[in-house]
Amino acid sequence: MKNLILLKSTKLMAFAIALMLTTVSVTAQTNVYDDIIATSSNHTYLKAAIDQQGLASALQNSSSTLTVFAPDNDAFDSLAVKLNTDINGLLALSNLTDILLYHVVGTEISSASISNGDIETPLSTTNTLKLTKTSAGAVFANHSKVNTPDLNADNGVVHSMNAVLLPSETVVDVALDNGFSTLATAVITAELLPALTDPFATYTVFAPTNDAFDSIAVKLNTDINGLLGLSNLADILTYHVLGSKVMAADVTNGAVVQPLSTTNSLKMTVTSDSKVYANQAQV
Structure with a gap:
């Protein structure tokens, strides 16, 4: 009887450990928003825009596979100057959600996998993204240059960019x-x-x-x-x-x-x- 009780206790302990490890595995999953964008001091304007438009949950989705071309703060400042406004003016743009979704592709694209001339369809369907990889290895999405590539999370990758992408026809x-x-x-x-x-x-x-x-x-x-x-x-x-x-x-x-x-x-x-x-x- 003691051996039987010991066996049952051992099985119960093993199940508890497995359950605990599963729970840890789920909670430890990283995502492109919480673990990259939201923690970056260089992307606070992007975070503010994402939060305001209610898009964080889409970027936190563990079942998604995403690539985010993430404009840094300097990119937002530059856009504000070109539009003769400020950050609050950018946050008030009527097409802000479309602009933000234009920076997100529903597949994972590492910098190494990009070929010169690739055309990607982002979550915004207003326009496509035209990718360039130069002979020197520089990577661009449209006119915007990747300044920090391959910031990886469990549900995708983030590439920091030096300009905000606009889905305008060119x-x-x-x-x-x-x-x-x-x-x-x-x-x-x-x-x-x-x-x-x-x-x-x-x-x-x-x-x-x-x-x-x-x-x-x-x-x-x-x-x-x-x-x-x-x-x-x-x-x-x-x-x-x-x-x-x-x-x-x-x-x-x-x-x-x-x-x-x-x-x-x-x-x-x-x-x-x-x-x-x-x-x-x-x-």
């Missing part, structure tokens, strides 16, 4: 949505996405069609891969971009304009039948 979106696939590939290859996805920049892009790229490849006795391998690809592409918005109707015949590339100027022509040219290329 010239990159226009190119992607209108079939300029070779141009988009060239922009990605030349690592120009961060510049062209800046929501506060104003551009005019004279955008070569896919046929235009095919034509120049033939003339250079190469193919698209050969064009993408040109050492001056970035200079060629920025030669197609003006740092201001110019509608076709506003172009004047004989205008000489300076693109982002300083190698040469663009010479504009408007014919008597209102056709517009940049150098030899017709709009």
Whole structure:
């Protein structure tokens, strides 16, 4: 009888220990909000925005797998200056929830897993995120650079960022949505996405069609891969971009304009039948 009681006691103790370990395991689970964002002295504005919009519980969810591109305090200060407001003004934005969800992807993306040109769909469906990994290893989401990568929690990863992401349409979106696939590939290859996805920049892009790229490849006795391998690809592409918005109707015949590339100027022509040219290329 004593042996039987001892056996039962041993089983009961083992069950209690197992239950205790299970409880400890559950309570010890970390999450991207409580253990990274909320504890960071560099992300207090982000925490305030998340708390105000009631989004903390989504980031605390242990069954979720998340990537958070987390703007630091300096990023919020910079955005406030650009919008001519302050932090309270940012917290009062009508689309603040959408802006915050634009920083969160429903999968875990480590910096090592990012490929140059990756396009991710965040929890906000207003726009996609365009990712850049440069040849030097720098990582960008749109125009915002990762300044501290791979802050890991059990339910995902946080990448600290130096700029707030806005889901605004940019010239990159226009190119992607209108079939300029070779141009988009060239922009990605030349690592120009961060510049062209800046929501506060104003551009005019004279955008070569896919046929235009095919034509120049033939003339250079190469193919698209050969064009993408040109050492001056970035200079060629920025030669197609003006740092201001110019509608076709506003172009004047004989205008000489300076693109982002300083190698040469663009010479504009408007014919008597209102056709517009940049150098030899017709709009």
